[in-house]
Amino acid sequence: MAPIATDVQLILFDIDGTLMLPKGAGRASTKLAMLEIFKTAGGIDDHHFGGKTDWQTLLDLMQVEGFSSDDIQRLMPDYEAVVARHLSAIIPDYPIETCPGALDVVHEVRRREGLIPGIVTGNVSSTAPIKLRAAGFDPDWFVVGAYGSEAADRNHLPHLAVSRAEKLSGRRIPPEQVVVIGDTPADIACARALGGVAVAVSTGYTPREELAAAQPDYFLDDLTQFFGQVML
Ligand SMILES: [Mg+2]
Structure with a gap:
């Protein structure tokens, strides 16, 4: 597929x-926080x-352990504080890796005028910056973010990030201009829920065939291919 034209x-x-x-640091800190909050x-x-x-x-x-969705929502602020404390304590003991090309792509996005870097993650808002820092990113490089403590359904998160970016930039940001x-x-x-451009990278744990079957607009081995294949 040709690079994005708009x-x-x-x-x-x-x-x-x-x-x-x-x-493994994410799973381990989640486990410690669940034990502390939910026993x-x-x-x-x-x-x-x-x-x-x-x-x-x-x-x-936790629903199978007897907690209602209301309980979980009510406990979210406590959970966020506790999981961040555990993750901060244990993350130096894990061999954190930065994905290939990731730092370069973020730097290039920051360098380009009119381009806003943001985060959409399933992590709660308290742990996202800890993971970013551990991998060599300054969380402040990302102008907006939407987090897994703001919605259970990931499909709601890009909309949140876009509306925050619109508010900060004073510009309208049409979905087709969001990657x-x-x-x-x-x-x-x-x-897809946003109507944005979907880019898949094969640097996580999802089998390639499974990722390809979800039909992203662009399917990259890693972020070293982003500038060149997705954007010029
Ligand atoms: Mg992921």
Whole structure:
């Protein structure tokens, strides 16, 4: 597919599997926080996180333990504080990896006038900056963000990020001028929910065939291919 012909205004990056690999630190801190807040971690050891919001993960694992969705919503601020404390404490012990090309792409997006870098992630808002920092990104490089503590359904998050970017920039940002980059079918689905351009990178844990079957607009091995294949 040819590079995007229209002016792109906003690029929304997923974190895990797209910018960096937390190498188990996410699961471990989630487990510790669940044990502290809910007194159980349910089936977390076998839980499939890929593309899910943390809110959805709590619904998946804690509703079967007897917590209602209202309980989970009410406990979210406590959960956010506790999981951030655990992640900060343990993340130095994990071999965090930065995905190939990720730092260069973010730097180039920041350098280009009229282009806004943002985050759309399933991580709660308190852990996203911890993961970014551990992988060498300054969270402040990303002008807007939408997080897995703001909606259980990832499909709601790109809209949130776009409206924040519009407010900050004072410009209207049509969906077709938004690029959503992620490593799972859920990232592609949330790009579609917005009407944006879906870019898949094969740097996470999703099997290539599964990612291709979700039919992204662009399918990259990694972010080193972003400038050249998606944007010139
Ligand atoms: Mg991901």
